[in-house]
Structure formats: C-alpha cells, structure tokens
Amino acid sequence: MSLDLDIHLNRGRFTLELKATAPAGVTVIFGPSGCGKTTLLRAVAGLESVDRGQIVIDGSDMTERPAHRRAVGYLFQEPRLLPHLNVLRNLKFAQKMGRKVTEQSFDEVITLLELGHLLDRAPFALSGGEAQRVALGRALLSAPKCLCLDEPLSALDQELKHRILPYLERLRDRTDIPILYVTHDAAEMARLADHIVLMQAGRCLLSGPAEAVLSDPAAVPYLGVRAAGTVISGQVMAPDPTTGLAVVGFDGGQLILPELTQNKGCNIRIRILAQDIVLARDKPSGLSALNVFEGIITQLHSGQGPGVMVQFKTGNTLFLARVTQYSSRKMELAVGQNIFAIVKATAFDPAGIGT
Amino acid sequence: MSWFSVTPVELDALRLSLWVALVAVALSLPFAVAVAYVLARFNFWGHGLLNALVHLPLVLPPVVTGYLLLVIFGRKGSFGPVLEALGLKLAFTSAGAALAAAVMAFPLIVRAIRLALEAVDPRLEEAAGTLGASPIKVFAFVTLPLILPGLIAGAVVGFAKALGEFGATITFVSNIPGETQTLASAIYAMLQVPGQEAVVGRMIVLSLILSFGALLLSEILARKMVRR
Numbered sequence: 001m002s003l004d005l006d007i008h009l010n011r012g013r014f015t016l017e018l019k020a021t022a023p024a025g026v027t028v029i030f031g032p033s034g035c036g037k038t039t040l041l042r043a044v045a046g047l048e049s050v051d052r053g054q055i056v057i058d059g060s061d062m063t064e065r066p067a068h069r070r071a072v073g074y075l076f077q078e079p080r081l082l083p084h085l086n087v088l089r090n091l092k093f094a095q096k097m098g099r100k101v102t103e104q105s106f107d108e109v110i111t112l113l114e115l116g117h118l119l120d121r122a123p124f125a126l127s128g129g130e131a132q133r134v135a136l137g138r139a140l141l142s143a144p145k146c147l148c149l150d151e152p153l154s155a156l157d158q159e160l161k162h163r164i165l166p167y168l169e170r171l172r173d174r175t176d177i178p179i180l181y182v183t184h185d186a187a188e189m190a191r192l193a194d195h196i197v198l199m200q201a202g203r204c205l206l207s208g209p210a211e212a213v214l215s216d217p218a219a220v221p222y223l224g225v226r227a228a229g230t231v232i233s234g235q236v237m238a239p240d241p242t243t244g245l246a247v248v249g250f251d252g253g254q255l256i257l258p259e260l261t262q263n264k265g266c267n268i269r270i271r272i273l274a275q276d277i278v279l280a281r282d283k284p285s286g287l288s289a290l291n292v293f294e295g296i297i298t299q300l301h302s303g304q305g306p307g308v309m310v311q312f313k314t315g316n317t318l319f320l321a322r323v324t325q326y327s328s329r330k331m332e333l334a335v336g337q338n339i340f341a342i343v344k345a346t347a348f349d350p351a352g353i354g355t
Numbered sequence: 356m357s358w359f360s361v362t363p364v365e366l367d368a369l370r371l372s373l374w375v376a377l378v379a380v381a382l383s384l385p386f387a388v389a390v391a392y393v394l395a396r397f398n399f400w401g402h403g404l405l406n407a408l409v410h411l412p413l414v415l416p417p418v419v420t421g422y423l424l425l426v427i428f429g430r431k432g433s434f435g436p437v438l439e440a441l442g443l444k445l446a447f448t449s450a451g452a453a454l455a456a457a458v459m460a461f462p463l464i465v466r467a468i469r470l471a472l473e474a475v476d477p478r479l480e481e482a483a484g485t486l487g488a489s490p491i492k493v494f495a496f497v498t499l500p501l502i503l504p505g506l507i508a509g510a511v512v513g514f515a516k517a518l519g520e521f522g523a524t525i526t527f528v529s530n531i532p533g534e535t536q537t538l539a540s541a542i543y544a545m546l547q548v549p550g551q552e553a554v555v556g557r558m559i560v561l562s563l564i565l566s567f568g569a570l571l572l573s574e575i576l577a578r579k580m581v582r583r
Binding site for chain 2: 067082142
C-alpha cells in the first residue's frame with residue numbers, strides 16, 4: 001500500500017504545494033512550526049479541502065471524498081476521546097459507524113497498546129499517556145488504509161514520551177499501511193522514520209529514505225546543527241566478555257555501549273549525533289573513548305556557521321560528524337581521505353536507541 | 356362539598372394545561388434543535404435577523420404575539436383558510452392553544468439548546484468524522500448525546516413556560532371551558548366571579564404542584580445524566 005500526494009492549497013497568505021509518495025511504514029513530516037505539516041495531514045484526511053491536486057490512497061483517488069469515507073485514521077495532538085462513551089465504546093466507535101473491524105484485530109490492538117485494564121474507564125479518568133494510547137487504538141480500529149499521526153507525543157512530558165515511543169515502534173513494525181507522522185522533534189524522527197519529508201514554508205525541501213536524508217549534510221540546516229546525526233541500524237551482539245559492555249554490530253564495524261535494554265540478536269537503531277563524533281587523521285591511541293573506527297570522507301559541507309559537516313562511510317554505513325572550519329583546515333580534510341572516528345561509549349542517549 | 360373535591364371544570368383545565376404544554380414542547384423541540392444548530396454553528400447573512408425573530412415572543416407583549424397569531428392563523432388570517440381546508444383549525448381550539456404556548460416557549464428552548472451546542476467541542480465531531488461517521492451520524496452519536504442535558508433543561512423550561520402561558524393564549528384562542536381554558540385562564544376567569552375563592556385556591560395549588568414537579572423531574576434527570 002502507498003499514499004501518493006499532489007497537493008495545492010491556498011489559505012490567504014499561506015500556500016501549501018507538495019508532491020510526495022509515502023510507502024508503507026513511517027514517513028516523518030519534519031519542519032518548523034507553521035510550515036504546513038498539520039495542514040498537509042488534514043488535507044490527506046479530508047478535513048481540509050485542496051484547491052488542486054490529487055490524494056491517492058492504496059490506488060483509489062480520495063480527493064473528492066468526504067473525511068468519513070476516506071479510511072484515514074487520524075491521531076490528533078490531543079486525544080479527542082468522546083467524553084460520553086467509555087474506553088471500550090470509544091474503541092468500538094468506528095465499528096459502530098460501519099467500518100469493518102474484526103474481533104481479532106480488536107484483540108491485537110488491545111494487546112499491542114496494553115489497553116485491557118482501561119476498557120471500562122471513562123475518558124476523564126485516564127492519564128494523558130493512557131488517553132493518547134486509547135486514541136491511537138481508536139484510530140487503528142477504524143480499518144484505516146493510511147494513518148496520520150499529528151505530533152501525537154507533543155502534549156506529553158519526556159518520561160511519558162519514552163513510554164509511548166515503543167508502542168509506536170511496535171505499530172510501525174507490524175503494520176503494512178503508510179503512516180504519516182508529523183513532528184518537530186529530531187530525536188523522535190530519528191527513532192521512528194523509515195522515510196522523511198523535510199518541509200519549510202509549505203514546500204517539500206528534501207525527501208527520501210531516513211538513512212539517506214539524515215546523513216545528507218544538505219539537510220543539516222533544516223534539522224538544526226545540534227540535532228543533526230545519523231541513524232545506524234545494527235544488531236545486538238553478545239556482551240564483551242572482558243568488560244561486560246554491550247556490543248552492537250553494524251555494516252562496517254562494532255559499537256560499544258555502556259548498556260542496552262534490548263536482548264542479543266535484536267535489530268536496533270542507534271542515533272549518533274554529529275557533534276558527538278571526534279575525527280582524527282591518524283589512528284589514535286591511549287584514548288578513553290571505546291569506539292574508534294576507520295572511514296572514508298564522502299562529503300564535506302560548510303554552511304554559514306563556524307562548523308563543517310563531514311559525511312564519511314564505514315563499511316556501508318554513513319556517518320555525520322561536525323567539526324569547526326578551523327579543525328577542518330588544520331587537518332586538511334578532503335573528500336576521499338581516510339579518517340578515524342572516535343565516539344565515547346557514554347555519548348549514546350538511551351532515548352535515541354530504538355528498535 | 357369539601358375544599359379538596361375537584362370540580363370537572365378544574366379537572367378539564369388541568370388536563371388541557373398538561374396536554375397543551377406537552378404538545379407545545381414536543382412540537383417545538385425538533386425545530387428548536389434545528390434553529391439552535393443553525394444559530395450556533397453557521398455564520399451567514401441574516402444571522403442576527405433570525406436570532407431576533409426567534410427571540411421576539413420573549414420581548415413582545417404576549418397580547419401582541421396572540422394577535423399576530425390570529426392575523427396569521429385566524430379564520431380570516433393569511434394561512435387560516437389553507438390550514439382549515441387541510442382539516443386543521445387553530446383559532447379558538449386546543450390545537451391553537453398548543454401553538455400559542457409553543458411559540459411563547461420556543462425562544463427559551465432554543466436558548467438552552469444553543470448554549471449546550473456552543474459548549475460541544477467541534478474537534479470531537481471532527482474526530483468522529485475520521486472514524487467513519489457521516490455528518491448525520493456525528494449529530495446522532497456525538498452532538499446529540501453531548502447536548503442532552505441542555506436539551507432536557509430546555510424542554511423543562513419550555514414546559515413550565517407553556518404551562519403558565521396566558522396572554523397569547525387568551526388572545527388567540529379565547530377562554531372556552533373544556534376547549535381552550537387552561538389552568539391559567541381558568542384562574543383568571545374564576546377571579547372575575549365573586550365567591551370562587553376555593554376554586555381559585557385549589558387551582559393555584561395544582562399549578563404549584565405541577566411546576567414544582569417539573570422542576571424536580573428536571574433535577575433528577577440532570578443528575579442521572581451526570582452519573583452516566
């Protein structure tokens with residue numbers, strides 16, 4: 001299944017013009033506030049009419065269909081649970097409205113989001129995180145052909161965010177429909193995205209597979225230099241026998257981390273921020289940092305600021321490192337050159353590690 | 356004859372009052388919901404005009420409202436003959452009394468429902484739409500249940516207003532015992548006759564019981580709604 005968008009929409013001073021394709025999996029729409037992310041999602045769901053263009057979901061043209069006939073599940077920034085119905089009736093609302101939902105998928109969603117103990121509660125008796133989980137479950141139980149998640153975690157505090165993210169990861173890994181996920185949090189994007197659409201002022205700047213966009217130095221100004229960094233896919237290996245530290249194998253080498261909650265054999269994604277990587281021309285020795293790997297510089301990108309983004313490749317894995325222009329000149333960095341990258345084991349933010 | 360034995364005239368007035376009030380509320384309610392919805396949800400040219408028109412019976416002297424009803428629905432009025440040809444005679448009939456009471460109660464019912472509608476979060480209705488509910492289903496399964504307390508409050512206030520309506524009723528349908536004589540007009544009629552204090556007293560007690568009962572009922576219903 002996939003979602004093909006060609007949207008032209010004008011609202012006074014604001015114009016949204018976007019052409020994109022979202023395949024199955026999570027497509028993160030990323031951009032600053034007011035760039036039209038929410039408007040885009042609302043247009044997909046039929047909550048906002050387009051002036052021109054086409055919205056094709058799973059091969060059927062939905063452009064002229066009203067919201068209730070589009071089969072787009074929508075999770076708003078706030079839960080919007082129906083206050084006069086309990087959790088169970090909220091979850092079954094779409095079914096009551098005629099959407100075809102099987103008992104099996106009902107049980108699956110209850111298990112996936114751990115909603116079993118909440119079913120007879122009233123919405124006002126739920127915590128923020130619980131309510132948002134119920135709202136997600138309700139959207140899933142509307143037999144959607146496409147899901148729109150509009151900053152679903154923005155109203156939650158950090159701790160709750162990290163409790164709900166694993167549910168979203170599980171959802172991403174189990175479903176085969178396109179999921180549009182709006183956020184302006186780079187860490188959230190790094191954890192969940194299969195594909196990324198970078199937006200600014202109603203237009204798409206850059207789009208593509210998550211690894212490609214995140215490792216593209218040209219994308220850095222839009223993500224913010226402090227949020228720039230690549231996502232490495234790897235597999236959890238046996239802990240290091242002598243030190244007991246966690247080891248993750250990736251295409252090109254191994255990473256050593258202080259600890260991991262995931263079990264051996266598990267596939268994980270690790271976000272490494274560009275500012276956490278130190279570069280060296282020669283193989284360093286006598287370092288406290290545990291991760292040193294060799295790579296070849298594939299791109300250099302100096303922006304308007306004092307920094308230079310260095311993209312390098314180890315095996316088939318792309319990394320981004322941020323150094324100052326001064327260091328770059330002193331080290332005479334150039335494309336095609338061999339360098340050594342140094343990453344402290346403790347540099348990995350547990351929040352940036354997902355499945 | 357003891358003070359407590361109710362005469363047929365009083366019973367008729369009581370029965371008629373109840374009938375008139377119930378019919379008036381039942382007739383007004385669907386229109387009131389529609390008008391309240393239009394007023395609460397849409398902004399259009401003539402919004403203020405419609406609003407003023409709905410509230411007119413509230414501010415006009417009831418006699419004027421009654422007279423206007425006579426002009427419009429009377430035997431020689433604009434629509435009277437048409438309605439009479441269809442078998443519906445309004446002037447000087449109990450059906451006319453119900454119409455007068457409905458017109459007088461209408462603004463109060465609309466007001467209560469409109470307030471309830473304005474308190475409904477449109478974002479909930481939008482969410483229901485994405486879950487497959489057509490606009491009609493959204494109204495039936497989301498909006499209506501959410502405004503139910505306001506709807507009941509409006510119906511009770513309307514019922515009480517219809518029960519006590521006097522001016523428009525007596526102007527439009529007169530004061531015919533057994534046909535258009537409600538409790539209010541019966542009390543008025545009896546007050547004109549010397550020596551009828553007992554009858555008046557009994558009918559006042561009946562009015563008190565009815566009004567009090569309506570208020571109690573609305574309270575109980577409102578509490579049940581909250582508990583749900």
